[in-house]
Amino acid sequence: MTLTQARHRAAALTALPPAQLRVPDAIGSVLVDPVHAQQDIPHVSTSAMDGWALAADPLPHPDGAPRWSLRPESPRSPAIRPAPLRPGEATEVLTGSPVPEGTHAVLRTEHGITAGSELQAISTSPDTAPQRNVRHAGAECRAQDQLIPAGVVLTPARAAVAAVAGHDHLRVIPRPRVQLLLTGAEVITRGTPAPGQVRDVFGLALPPMLREMGAGTVDSQRLGDDPEELAEALRQISATGAADLIITSGGTAHSRADALRPALQMLGAELEVDSVDMRPGHPVLLARLPRREGPLYLLGLPGNPLAGFSALSALGVPLLRALRGIDHGSRTPTLRRTAGAQLSGARRGTRLLPVRQGAQGVIPAGHSRSHMMRGLAEADALAIVPAAGIAPGEPVDCLPVPGQHQEGLAWDV
């Protein structure tokens, strides 16, 4: 299967079923329903300044300065709307508090001089013009107006709009709960590895990458290399329903030492993607585990560090987007850049090459063998390089690397 075919396959998976979530918990999820205003916003006309609400007709003012007779009240709770203004009257208001009926304008505190029960506006104040500093009822929206369309991600700002409109719960496609199963008896999580050991990269880097990709929760479990043990762990996760997606690391190859394929066979899993014609990361697989409540997907990342993270960028990103209901079945995000140097292809298939942005375009980040980590750490993205390579000045499509967003590079994810 080509990289493009595999990415389309991942992007075409069914989104998770919708759930009703509290607004703070719904942030980052895709809205199933549009959000409507439940009332006018603001629902009454309010003041935009601390000062005085002025009636339309000032008192007669022989010396030319407009004056009003001040009502003795001071603003109480913003919930209480003051009594209507009579001609020539003014009353104190606060920013955000309702203005009385008959308000012509609001004079800000700095532009008014009080003398006893009289208020005078300084002659240079613009605040006596009609409707100055008044926020009109319904200026932001009318009751039943659509504020946010369905199908978009609830960003923090959109959540705040929903809250302003009085919503406590929203129907969304919840963010996937991910269970990591990290295989390999040789993998250690602290200290310097002895011969035959490697220090873990996936348990460390995958959780923050996956959260950035929109995962709700990420739990980790470590296993050895035994297919029976792995199959049992998969059965458990399937039975408890504690995860929407399983991501494994290691054991994807076809040798006797590799546990993933035998474990999936024991469970009768179907392979949506069984190896991809890309280097590194070609043994990656995407499987569907049978389950009564609907399919449980498994993304199997190769154990070689750069291979595993390349597979995450290539298939994990469209997969997570599909489960979250983003751009369902259509666009998978890539970014078009210019090659700033010769980008050499692999001997066969597509090469995913760690690149960074140089002055003339993207250039190889170096240290990009399958078992290495340094190249990815230096990279802004993975260039998708065909076998023939890409010459300097030619366009090149790149995959964003989760967590590697560098300043100045607005990756479209």
Ligand SMILES: Nc1nc2c(c(=O)[nH]1)N[C@H]1C(S)=C(S)[C@@H](COP(=O)(O)OP(=O)(O)OC[C@H]3O[C@@H](n4cnc5c(N)ncnc54)[C@H](O)[C@@H]3O)O[C@H]1N2
């Ligand atoms: N006989 C074959 N050998 C290999 C094949 C093959 O098709 N036939 N494919 C090669 C390719 S390409 C890759 S990529 C790897 C895939 O490896 P696996 O997914 O089976 O992973 P492992 O064998 O378990 O580990 C490979 C390598 O990665 C290290 N590793 C594993 N987990 C971690 C971790 N959490 N942190 C850091 N490093 C890890 C592991 O120690 C191995 O060195 O297979 C090739 N071989």
Ligand code: MOO
């Ligand atoms: O996927 Mo392997 O990384 O080509 O070495």
